[in-house]
Amino acid sequence: MRTIDLFAYAFGQVRAHLGRSFLTASGIFITIASVVTLYSVIESMNAVVDAQLNALGKELIRIRPGWGEKQLGRRxxxxxxxxxxxxxxxxxxxxxxxxFESAQEMQARFGRVHAALNISTATPAFADLMKLSLLQGRFISSNDEQQHLRVCVISTNAMKELELPEYPLGTRIHVARHEFIIVGVFESRKGAHIDDIYIPVSVAEDSGLANGPWHFSFVLTNESRVNAVLGQIRNILRSTQRLAPDEDDNFTLQRESEMRVTRDEMLNYVALSAILLVSISFLISAVGIMNVMLVAVSQRISEIGLLRAVGATTAQIRLMFLIEATGIACVGAITGVAAGIGIAAVVVSLISKDPTPLSIPVLPVITAIVISILTGVLTGLWPASRAARLDPVLALASE
Known part of the structure; x- marks a missing residue:
């Protein structure tokens, strides 16, 4: 028999028992689809966040409040x-x-349209710091702060949620029963600490809306002096908070680079957990393929005898069953990759309302496919060897 005949026969058996082949490959299909979905979603969201952070040009540093009675504020x-x-x-x-604050959530309103949006106060420097793309109007100004003007700047997402007109400058909206005039519109940006509506700090304090701790952000003029500047900031904050020498800081200084390292470490743990689950899934799938191939050998004893009678060697019989087992695994892997990419695209589109390109991690996908092929080969060895060892005469007599 020619090698091409062995492939044709093996894949013919897969097509002849399509239902059984699909169920056998379902374990690998689910495993591969899960791996591709997980890694693609993580890679896509990371790519978006990294691109937005890199767009800032310089490293962003944040000061986050801690827990306790002493909180960061205007002082x-x-x-x-x-x-x-x-x-x-x-x-x-x-x-x-x-x-996510459900019942206690403050809503924005335009006419009869209500929307639950992320709303924050901001100082004038925020737009330059975060490189906001203003599409209409302006951002909050120092005059707005000093004059306590009830103005706001909204995102394109807020425009959509509130069903505002195409050019909403001068339009009045309500935030938690307080009226504000829209003076600017900026492009929505997910994943980079950008909210939907910004109002002046002074107005929020007058209205009783700003009752939470303050967050500060900035960039360095000279990044080589980062340690000196952070030390200076820490001393100033401890002084304004009147913290005793033995008291811990009630705030956290976070560098964007350190946050990325922490994020990467978390993702590594997720990857290790995924590898463990995938290993277990592959083991279960391998047992399933082996059992099905053993059943196939017992059902096709007479066919094996006939093939041996017409000149097929033991090596060819062994190769034929190996091809069949590997083919089943490959079908599961290929369909799993396709399904995983499709599911990841849907998940990414649901997570991010802005158009987000799907990033497919090539190495994990190739690794998963290779492992699937190896699974098919290894699980097919025993059934293939058992088929090859059958005596041709006894195999023909079994009919």
Whole structure:
């Protein structure tokens, strides 16, 4: 028999028992689809976040409040603005409303349309710091802060959620029962700490909306002095908070590079967990393929005898069953990759409302396919060897 005949016979058996072949390959299909989906979603979202952070040009540094009675506020903001050297675009924000606060969530309203949006206060430097892309109007100004003007800047996502007109400048909306005039529209950007609506800090304080801790962000004018500047900031904040020498900081200084390292470490743990689960899934799939191939050998004893009678060698019989087992595994792997890419595309589109390109991790996909092929080969060895050892005369007599 020619080698091509062995392939034709093996794949003919897969097609002849399509239902059984699909069920046998389902374990590998689910495993591969899960791996591709997981890695593709993670890679896609990471690519978006990294691109947005890199667009800032310089490393972003954040000051986050801790827990306890002493919190960051206007006093710390004034001290940082007047005493710290070597920083630029020092921005202060306060979170007002989040989508996940359900019953206590403050809503934005335009006419009869209500929407649960992320709403924060912001200082004028925030737009330059985060490189916001203003599509219409302007951002919050120093005059807005000083005059306590009830103005707001909204994202394109907020425009869509509130069903605002195409050019909403001058339109009045309500945030938690307080009226604001829209003075600017910026392009929505997911994954980079950008909210939907920003209002002046002074107005939020007047309205009783800003009752939470302050968050500060800035970039360095000279990144080589990062340790000196962070040390200076830490001393200033400890002084304004009147912390005793033995008291821990009630704030956290976070460098964007350190956050990326932490994120990568977390993703490595996720990857290790995924590898463990995948290994278990492949083991279960391997047992299933082996059992099916053993059954196939017992059902085709007479065929094996006939093939041996017409000149097929033991090596060819062994190769034929190996091809069949590997073919089943390959079908599961290929369909799993296709399904995984499709599922990942749907998940990414649901997570991010903005158009997000799908990043497919090539190495994990290739590795999963190779492991699937090896699984088919290894699980087919015993059934193939058993088929090759059958005595041709006894095999023909079994009919």
């Amino acid at each position: 710390e903001k004034d001290a940082l603005q007047t005493q710290v050297t070597g920083v630029e675009h020092l921005s202060a924000t306060q979170n007002i409303a989040y989508r």
